[in-house]
Amino acid sequence: MIVFDYDLCIKCEKCEKICPCLAIEMNEFPMLAYPEKCWHCCACIKECPSDAIRLRLPPHIGDQRYEMLVRDERNEMIFRILFDGEPVDEMRIRVRK
Amino acid sequence: MEVISTDLAIIGGGTAGCMASYEARKQGIDSVVIEKAKVRRSGCLAPGVNAIYSYLHDGEDPENYYEFVRFQGMGLARKDLALSMIKETPYAVKILEDYGLPVLYERQGRFGMRIYGEHIKPILADIARESAENIIERAYSFEIAVNGGKASGVYVFDLKNEDVLFVKAKAVLIASGGASGLYRNYTVPWYPPANAGTGYALAIRSGAEIEGFEFRFIPPRIKDVNSPIGVTAVGFSAPLVNSDGEEFMKTRYAEFGGETAPIAIRALAPSKEYMEGRFPVYINTEKITEEQKERLIKLYLNAWPMFYLFIHARGIDFAERMLEVIPCEPYISGSHTVAGIWVDGNRMTSIKNLFAAGDAAGGVPLKHVGGALAEGIIAARTASQISGNGITYTPEEKTPEFGDYSWKDAEERMQTVLDQYAGGISRYYVYNEHSAKVAVSEIVHLQSLDLGGRAVRVLETYDRLTVARVMLEHMIERKETRMPPFQMRSDYPGLSNSNYILVSRFDGSRFTFRRDYV
Ligand SMILES: Cc1cc2nc3c(=O)[nH]c(=O)nc-3n(C[C@H](O)[C@H](O)[C@H](O)COP(=O)(O)OP(=O)(O)OC[C@H]3O[C@@H](n4cnc5c(N)ncnc54)[C@H](O)[C@@H]3O)c2cc1C
Ligand code: SF4
Ligand code: SF4
Numbered sequence: 286m287i288v289f290d291y292d293l294c295i296k297c298e299k300c301e302k303i304c305p306c307l308a309i310e311m312n313e314f315p316m317l318a319y320p321e322k323c324w325h326c327c328a329c330i331k332e333c334p335s336d337a338i339r340l341r342l343p344p345h346i347g348d349q350r351y352e353m354l355v356r357d358e359r360n361e362m363i364f365r366i367l368f369d370g371e372p373v374d375e376m377r378i379r380v381r382k
Numbered sequence: 383m384e385v386i387s388t389d390l391a392i393i394g395g396g397t398a399g400c401m402a403s404y405e406a407r408k409q410g411i412d413s414v415v416i417e418k419a420k421v422r423r424s425g426c427l428a429p430g431v432n433a434i435y436s437y438l439h440d441g442e443d444p445e446n447y448y449e450f451v452r453f454q455g456m457g458l459a460r461k462d463l464a465l466s467m468i469k470e471t472p473y474a475v476k477i478l479e480d481y482g483l484p485v486l487y488e489r490q491g492r493f494g495m496r497i498y499g500e501h502i503k504p505i506l507a508d509i510a511r512e513s514a515e516n517i518i519e520r521a522y523s524f525e526i527a528v529n530g531g532k533a534s535g536v537y538v539f540d541l542k543n544e545d546v547l548f549v550k551a552k553a554v555l556i557a558s559g560g561a562s563g564l565y566r567n568y569t570v571p572w573y574p575p576a577n578a579g580t581g582y583a584l585a586i587r588s589g590a591e592i593e594g595f596e597f598r599f600i601p602p603r604i605k606d607v608n609s610p611i612g613v614t615a616v617g618f619s620a621p622l623v624n625s626d627g628e629e630f631m632k633t634r635y636a637e638f639g640g641e642t643a644p645i646a647i648r649a650l651a652p653s654k655e656y657m658e659g660r661f662p663v664y665i666n667t668e669k670i671t672e673e674q675k676e677r678l679i680k681l682y683l684n685a686w687p688m689f690y691l692f693i694h695a696r697g698i699d700f701a702e703r704m705l706e707v708i709p710c711e712p713y714i715s716g717s718h719t720v721a722g723i724w725v726d727g728n729r730m731t732s733i734k735n736l737f738a739a740g741d742a743a744g745g746v747p748l749k750h751v752g753g754a755l756a757e758g759i760i761a762a763r764t765a766s767q768i769s770g771n772g773i774t775y776t777p778e779e780k781t782p783e784f785g786d787y788s789w790k791d792a793e794e795r796m797q798t799v800l801d802q803y804a805g806g807i808s809r810y811y812v813y814n815e816h817s818a819k820v821a822v823s824e825i826v827h828l829q830s831l832d833l834g835g836r837a838v839r840v841l842e843t844y845d846r847l848t849v850a851r852v853m854l855e856h857m858i859e860r861k862e863t864r865m866p867p868f869q870m871r872s873d874y875p876g877l878s879n880s881n882y883i884l885v886s887r888f889d890g891s892r893f894t895f896r897r898d899y900v
Contacts, residue, residue, distance in 0.1 A: 305428040306576045328423040351695035380501035
C-alpha cells in the first residue's frame with residue numbers, strides 16, 4: 286500500500302493522474318480511494334515531485350516499519366529503503382540511454 | 383455528442399497500442415489512442431520490465447520459436463500467428479532503442495532480450511505522442527460500433543467530465559490487455575487491476591469470436607509479493623525445492639521437461655507440493671553470489687520494485703533464507719495462453735475491420751512484450767490497407783446506465799464464486815461440470831443487477847462479468863483435462879492430448895462453439 290505525507294504534499298495532483306489503476310482520488314489532499322485496486326507498481330511514487338508518497342508492504346506481508354521511496358532523476362532512478370523514517374539502503378539504476 | 387474521426391481507433395495505449403500508432407503513422411494513416419489511465423505509465427509495463435521475451439535473436443530460426451511456444455502451450459499454438467509475430471520483434475525493439483531504451487543485447491533464456499526497461503512505458507508514450515493524431519486519456523471504451531458487419535468506431539466514456547464521445551474510424555484495434563480481478567486474490571495482484579478484460583467484453587458483445595478462454599493463466603510467483611520468478615529461475619538457473627529439500631521438478635516432472643517444463647506444469651508442480659503437505663516451496667538461491675545478488679535486485683528494480691522493499695522488510699538473504707514460490711490466482715491473458723479474441727494472420731478478428739493485438743488476442747501461448755509490440759505493428763499495417771473514403775455510420779446517442787447496486791458488492795461476490803466454484807486458488811484450481819454450472823448461474827444473476835458507484839469501477843465490473851461468463855462456458859464445453867492447472871477437471875481427470883482450440887461466439891442469447899485443429 287502507499288502512504289502519503291501531507292506535510293510534504295504540494296497538491297499537484299500528479300499522483301492521481303499517473304496511477305494506471307485509477308486508485309487515487311483527490312479531495313483536499315490525494316488519498317488511496319481504492320486500496321484493493323492498488324497494484325503496488327510505484328508509478329505515483331516515481332511521479333511525485335516532493336517525496337510525499339512511500340510504499341509499504343501490506344500488513345499481511347511484512348514489517349510495517351520499512352518503507353520505500355523512489356526518485357526520478359531523468360536518466361537515473363534512485364530507490365531508497367527507510368526504516369522508521371531513516372534511510373538504510375539505496376540503489377540506483379540507469380533508465381535511459 | 384462529440385465525434386472525432388480518424389483512420390485507426392486504438393483502444394488502450396499500452397504495449398501493443400503505442401506501437402500500433404507508430405506503424406500507422408509510418409504507413410501514412412492517422413490514429414487516435416483511447417486510454418483509460420495515462421499513457422506514460424499504464425498497463426502491464428507501468429512498473430517496467432527487465433527482459434523482452436519472445437524476441438528473435440540474430441541467427442535464430444522463426445521455426446524454432448514456433449517449436450518453443452508449441453512446447454510451452456503443451457501442443458496448442460497457432461503456427462501462422464507465431465511465425466508472423468516473431469519476425470517483427472527485432473524491428474519493434476530497434477524502434478524502442480532509437481527512442482532511448484537501453485538494450486543490452488544479452489539473452490535471458492532462449493527468446494529473451496535483456497534491457498534496462500524501467501522507463502519502457504514513458505518511452506512508448508513518447509513514441510505514441512509523436513505518432514498519433516490524438517491521445518484521449520482517462521477515457522473508457524465501452525462499445526464498438528458495428529455497421530453492416532464492419533467495425534466503424536468506438537463509443538467512449540470520458541471519465542473526466544462523464545461525457546460520451548464517439549471515435550469514428552475505418553478500423554478499430556483492441557489493445558486493452560487481458561483480464562485481472564476475476565478471481566479472488568490472496569495477496570497483491572500480479573496482473574494489473576486496470577486490465578479488466580474490457581477488450582474481450584467489447585469483442586464478445588459485438589459478436590466476435592473468442593478462443594481458448596478455458597485456459598486460465600496461473601503463474602508460479604514469489605509468495606506474497608507476487609513477483610515474476612523468470613529472472614531468478616531462468617536468468618540464474620535456480621531450481622525449485624520443497625520442504626524436504628527435494629528438487630521436485632527433476633524427480634517428479636522429468637517426463638515434462640523438469641525445471642524447464644511448460645509454464646502450466648511449473649505451476650501445477652508447486653501447487654501439488656502444497657496440497658500434499660511438502661511446503662513451503664522455495665526457489666533455491668543459495669548459489670547466487672554477492673555480485674549476482676546485486677544484479678538480480680537491479681533487474682527487479684527495473685520490473686517489480688516492491689521486491690526490493692520486500693527483501694529488506696522480511697530480512698531475506700538469498701544464501702540463508704530463500705525465496706518462497708507459490709502459484710497465484712488465475713487470470714485470462716493472451717500473453718501466456720491461447721486465450722483471447724480470435725484473429726487471423728493479419729490480426730483481424732471475425733468482424734471486418736476490427737483488430738486485436740497483444741494480451742487481448744489469442745492463439746499464441748507465449749507472446750509477452752515482444753509479441754504485443756509485433757502484433758500492434760501487424761494490425762496497424764493491415765489497417766492501413768483498408769480502402770474507401772469515410773464511413774457512413776451515424777453514431778447513436780448512448781450513455782451507460784448506472785443503478786444503485788454497489789459495484790464493490792457485485793465484484794466481491796463474483797470473485798468468491800469464481801474462486802470457489804470455478805477452480806480458484808482455494809480449490810487448487812480444480813472444477814467440474816456441476817461446480818462450473820453453479821458459477822454460471824451466479825454470474826448470470828450478477829449480470830442482471832444495475833450496478834452503481836464510480837463510473838470506471840462500474841464499467842470494469844460489467845466487463846469482468848462478461849468475461850467470466852464466457853470463460854465458464856468454455857470451461858464447461860471442454861470435457862477433458864487438457865492443461866493442468868490452467869484447465870483441470872475432477873470429472874475428467876486423465877490428461878488429454880487433444881489437438882483443438884475451442885472457439886466460441888455469443889449472439890446475445892446463446893453460445894455456439896467450433897473447434898480449430900492445430
Ligand atoms: C508483472 C508483469 C511482469 C511481466 N514481465 C514480463 C517480462 O519480463 N518480459 C516480457 O516480455 N513480458 C512480461 N510481461 C508480459 C507483458 O508485459 C505483456 O504481455 C504485454 O506488455 C501486454 O501488452 P498489451 O499491449 O497487450 O497490454 P498493456 O500493455 O497492458 O496495455 C493495455 C492498455 O489498455 C488500457 N485499457 C484497458 N482497458 C481500457 C479501456 N476500457 N479503455 C481504454 N483503455 C483501456 C490499459 O490502461 C493499458 O494501457 C509481464 C507482465 C506483467 C503483468
Ligand atoms: S502504487 Fe501504482 S497502483 Fe498503487 S496507487 Fe501508486 S500508481 Fe496507483
Ligand atoms: S504527486 Fe505528490 S505532491 Fe503531488 S499531489 Fe500527489 S502526493 Fe501531493
